[in-house]
Amino acid sequence: MKKSRPQLPSVPHHVAIVMDGNGRWAHRRLLPRVAGHRQGVESLRRCIRACAERGVKVLTVFAFSSENWNRPSDEVSGLMDLLATALTREVPELKSAGIRLHFVGSRTGLSDRVRAGLTAGEAETADNSGMVLNVCFNYGGRWDIAQAAARVAEAGEPMTEESLGRAMALAHVPDPDLLIRTGGEQRISNFLLWQCAYSELFFSDHLWPEFDEAALDDALMAFAQRERRFGKTSAQVAPNRSQALA
Ligand code: FPP
DSSP states (O other): OOOOOOOOOOOSOOOOEEOOOOOOHHHHHHHOOOHHHHHHHHHHHHHHHHHHHTTOOOEEEEEEEGGGSSSHHHHHHHHHHHHHHHHHHHOOOOOOOOOEEESSSOOOTTOOHHHHHHHHHHHHHOOOOOEEEEEEEOHHHHHHOOOOOOHHHHOOOOOHHHHHHHSSSSTTTTTOOEEOSSOOOOOEEEETTTTTTTOEEEEEEEEGGGGGGHHHHHHHHHHOOOOOOOOOOOHHHOHHHHHHHH
């Protein structure tokens, strides 16, 4: 019998995800790695819908890192093809679901076909006012900090947290509240280094193609139970809870 969806006391405004484990999912089935990425696209579709249904306002996913160029060339071209195909197939559905798509990352080195797809996907959904979906593609956290610093310097502005923050690639959304990484590894891998300063981290053992609604709910439930202090004390942020424990 299908488990009913748990009542979540609070839902993170912004969820970011490192979708790891596609390669292992494929390997276990004696399939090529790109078959894992293809299944990863299906998992991403399910996750987008589930996040929107649960009231998440911003979802940011890591689809291709600056370092992924170092993978075997057939895997890199497979990922590029997958993106171009997914854009053609999914954008009409994203558009009708009210989702606003942003691509975050460097466009240098991408083919004309992929670049045109990214631009068209953003333009097609630009008037939507539902969940924001940021797809980090050819993205690295260090690249983002460096490009922000270069933009601030070029504008001749003083280099401050505020000016850098305004120049970062995710300046159009608040910082992630929850960062999920699937696939069992516990590291950040050059994702959102600036923006995750105060994000809650959740590591799931599910491989990304198997990360279903129940696994998402486990992450959201864990988030709801965290006490976020932002450098303050527990007594400052939750005086009632602190008194009860005293
Ligand atoms: C990491 O798993 C995953 C990636 C490098 C790609 C993520 C891409 C998707 C989920 C598909 C959506 C992407 C596009 C282009 C629309 P891994 O390959 O490192 O897995 P492993 O750790 O098991 O080897």
